[in-house]
Amino acid sequence: AQSVTQLGSHVSVSEGALVLLRCNYSSSVPPYLFWYVQYPNQGLQLLLKYTTGATLVKGINGFEAEFKKSETSFHLTKPSAHMSDAAEYFCAVSDRSQAGTALIFGKGTTLSVSS
Amino acid sequence: KAGVTQTPRYLIKTRGQQVTLSCSPISGHRSVSWYQQTPGQGLQFLFEYFSETQRNKGNFPGRFSGRQFSNSRSEMNVSTLELGDSALYLCASSLWPNTEAFFGQGTRLTVV
Numbered sequence: 001a002q003s004v005t006q007l008g009s010h011v012s013v014s015e016g017a018l019v020l021l022r023c024n025y026s027s028s029v030p031p032y033l034f035w036y037v038q039y040p041n042q043g044l045q046l047l048l049k050y051t052t053g054a055t056l057v058k059g060i061n062g063f064e065a066e067f068k069k070s071e072t073s074f075h076l077t078k079p080s081a082h083m084s085d086a087a088e089y090f091c092a093v094s095d096r097s098q099a100g101t102a103l104i105f106g107k108g109t110t111l112s113v114s115s
Numbered sequence: 116k117a118g119v120t121q122t123p124r125y126l127i128k129t130r131g132q133q134v135t136l137s138c139s140p141i142s143g144h145r146s147v148s149w150y151q152q153t154p155g156q157g158l159q160f161l162f163e164y165f166s167e168t169q170r171n172k173g174n175f176p177g178r179f180s181g182r183q184f185s186n187s188r189s190e191m192n193v194s195t196l197e198l199g200d201s202a203l204y205l206c207a208s209s210l211w212p213n214t215e216a217f218f219g220q221g222t223r224l225t226v227v
Contacts, residue, residue: 043221103158103207
């Protein structure tokens with residue numbers, strides 16, 4: 001069965017610092033890969049996704065992620081953190097061989113940004 | 116374009132009761148998925164519907180069921196509620212299966 005591991009349940013950065021949130025998946029066939037953000041008492045908002053093609057994916061709000069097949073990773077980065085980036089971030093995968101959109105999520109990483 | 120709408124936003128039920136949650140997908144979207152979010156288990160897939168047919172089901176007991184109507188709106192039902200069913204239930208819609216999923220704001224269910 002597929003699984004997703006997010007290293008670090010809590011990451012703290014200063015405003016203006018680099019944001020790096022780690023995600024590794026376990027699957028012999030590269031799945032579809034996603035990063036979602038969740039603000040308190042809200043649903044999930046898609047930041048970016050990788051399905052095929054270019055391995056460096058750019059998303060909304062200045063976030064990007066790079067798919068590395070050899071490392072089975074899909075880490076999320078942002079060059080300069082902003083206070084408004086404080087939220088919970090989820091990495092998710094879906095099986096491209098399955099006819100369905102079932103997402104398997106990591107446990108999430110809470111990002112704190114200090115001034 | 117209106118987003119995914121879930122009703123109600125908050126719900127308090129007593130153990131043993133049943134509950135029905137509703138989800139209206141984005142106009143034109145035909146695939147609807149449901150997820151349960153709890154602090155302990157995180158986000159877990161419940162089931163997915165497409166064209167009124169259940170396409171996929173997660174590892175949940177039979178007390179959890181759902182359906183989709185011809186207008187793509189979906190409902191999920193939980194019978195014989197347990198304290199552990201307290202969670203945020205999220206609905207997501209997508210144009211087709213395996214395409215980008217858009218989430219609603221969720222229904223916060225509290226079982227007392």
